[in-house]
Amino acid sequence: xxxxxxxxxxxxxxxxxxxxxxxxxxxxxxxxxxxxxxxxxxxxxxxxxxxxxxxxxxxxxxxxxxxxxxxxxxxxxxxxxxxxxxxxxxxxxxxxxxxxxxxxxxxxxxxxxxxxxxxxxxxxxxxxxxxxxxxxxxxxxxxxxxxxxxxxxxxxxxxxxxxxxxxxxxxxxxxxxxxxxxxxxxxxxxxxxxxxxxxxxxxxxxxxxxxxxxxxxxxxxxxxxxxxxxxxxxxxxxxxxxxxxxxxxxxxxxxxxxxxxxxxxxxxxxxxxxxxxxxxxxxxxxxxxxxxxxxxxxxxxxxxxxxxxxxxxxxxxxxxxxxxxxxxxxxxxxxxxxxxxxxxxxxxxxxxxxxxxxxxxxxxxxxxxxxxxxxxxxxxxxxxxxxxxxxxx
Numbered sequence: 001x002x003x004x005x006x007x008x009x010x011x012x013x014x015x016x017x018x019x020x021x022x023x024x025x026x027x028x029x030x031x032x033x034x035x036x037x038x039x040x041x042x043x044x045x046x047x048x049x050x051x052x053x054x055x056x057x058x059x060x061x062x063x064x065x066x067x068x069x070x071x072x073x074x075x076x077x078x079x080x081x082x083x084x085x086x087x088x089x090x091x092x093x094x095x096x097x098x099x100x101x102x103x104x105x106x107x108x109x110x111x112x113x114x115x116x117x118x119x120x121x122x123x124x125x126x127x128x129x130x131x132x133x134x135x136x137x138x139x140x141x142x143x144x145x146x147x148x149x150x151x152x153x154x155x156x157x158x159x160x161x162x163x164x165x166x167x168x169x170x171x172x173x174x175x176x177x178x179x180x181x182x183x184x185x186x187x188x189x190x191x192x193x194x195x196x197x198x199x200x201x202x203x204x205x206x207x208x209x210x211x212x213x214x215x216x217x218x219x220x221x222x223x224x225x226x227x228x229x230x231x232x233x234x235x236x237x238x239x240x241x242x243x244x245x246x247x248x249x250x251x252x253x254x255x256x257x258x259x260x261x262x263x264x265x266x267x268x269x270x271x272x273x274x275x276x277x278x279x280x281x282x283x284x285x286x287x288x289x290x291x292x293x294x295x296x297x298x299x300x301x302x303x304x305x306x307x308x309x310x311x312x313x314x315x316x317x318x319x320x321x322x323x324x325x326x327x328x329x330x331x332x333x334x335x336x337x338x339x340x341x342x343x344x345x346x347x348x349x350x351x352x353x354x355x356x357x358x359x360x361x362x363x364x365x366x367x368x369x370x371x372x373x374x375x376x377x378x379x380x381x382x383x384x385x386x387x388x389x390x391x392x393x
Contacts, residue, residue, distance in 0.1 A: 023105040026164055027054025027153055028173035030110075033102035034148050035181050038062035039262075041146065044204060045189040046181075053167030053194075054174050055153050063145040067116040069124035073135040075114060076107050076128060103148075109160070110153045116146040130156045175199065179218045183291065184259050186211045215242070215291060219255065222248060223289060228335055230292060232327035236300070237319070239327045241292040243274075245335060246281035248289055255289035261298060269314070270294075273321045277328035281336060294324070 024030060031048060038046045041064025051057040067075055106112060107128045117123035123142030126135045154161035164170060171194050182190045182202050192200035205211040216224045226248030232239045244255075258270050278288045302313040314320050 023101055024109055024153075026173060027058060027170050028177045030054065030058050030106055030150055030153065031060070031174050032177045032181075033106065034058075034060045034150075035178070037102065037148075038064055038146070039181070039185060039188065041065045043145065043188060045191075047191045047193070048174070048178060049193045050171060050174060051195060053164075053170035055161070055164060055167065055170060056151065058150045058153070058174075059147065061145065061147040063143070066118040066121075066144050066146055067114075068118055069116075069121065069137060072114055072116060072124055072126040072137055076103050076112075076126065076135055106148075106150055109157055110155065111151045113149040114146070115140050115142050115149070117142040117144055119144050180257070180264050182214065183218060183257060184262050184264060186214060219289075219291065223255065223291075226289070227291075228331050230290075230327060230331050232323075232330070234323055235319075236297045237323050238295045239292060239324065240295075242290065243277075243292065243328050243331055244289040246278060246288065246332070249282060249286040250289060251286065253287045256287065257291045259293045260301060261295060263303065269317055269321055270324060273324040274328055276325055277332060281332060290328070292324075292328075294320075296320075 023033065027050070031050075031054065035046055035048070038060065041062060043062035043064035045063050047061045049057070049059040049061075103112075103114070108130055111127075111129045113125060113127045115123060115125040123140050124137050125140035125142075126137050128135050154164070174194075175192065178190055178192050178200060182188075182200070186205040189204045190200060190202045191198065202214060202217070203210075205214045212224055215227075223244060224242070226244040227242035228245060230239055230241050230243050253271075256266075256271070256274075258265055258267070258274075274288065274290060274292075282288060300315045302315070
């Protein structure tokens, strides 16, 4: 930039493409944002159809509430959303999306058609092509719900496109995103198609048996064979899901999933608490496997940290840490009574005494205090990051 250059307001096109650099990293990012929109719209069935690893085309169709015809152009504008209206809403976000940036960012780097209909309307369509143009609305027959058709991703930003991997790799990232979303919402059906071939067909799982079958399909039968049911609650917290026996472990942390209010996260504090729960039953260098769902008051977790929504902050990190540690430790101890004996022996030898006693006796909220957990909390209470595979996506 020249030293004498004047300050200017960026054009809408350039501003959207800069925003897209944070939101749309690769085809899987498009799938993640659009599937989250579909879930927020109350969809019970989401179909994802991809071509050329998602680079050539991504078409996502849902049966959600739909968008009124007169709101379609607005849906493609930056900072336009139906999910929050004032600062109070931002203090307790309960939806997966809320920034109003996804569609505008995607539209700025692709050729996009948005077709939607609400109950009782015939349906309408709006199209844009990654450049400054006034969207025009035209009638288009469509059942209740929305279809977003994204073609030629990064066609107008070749520098971005050349950093993409092979079609096979890019589709692998898409499959990862869809699998994670399917684990987060058992009540929703997912269908994933690539090059005309159905690769995932997951009907809604409304019973416990069908939910376990979905988990087995996505994580493997071995996971469910080793899984111990977790169902714990305290004050305004609840934790459910499955923690596997220590005999089912990995060399990497690629089988660890924690959803916070439906959003998958990868958090140092959460990971440390769960690692501590397994510390007496797992060999050094091995990693436990679990699929857990943490629910808490949306006002107690801040999701407005990063444009990709990959980070959150807990308002009471100590409460979360102690609750997770106690809940999973009890499940593991109940399955292996000798674990309690091992903890007692370690306590007598002075190793991690305060925290071990806390595991045995349970935690009193909010007065409980663990010396070791206090030591680590100062290092761990940093922004939460989502699962690594989603970061890559």
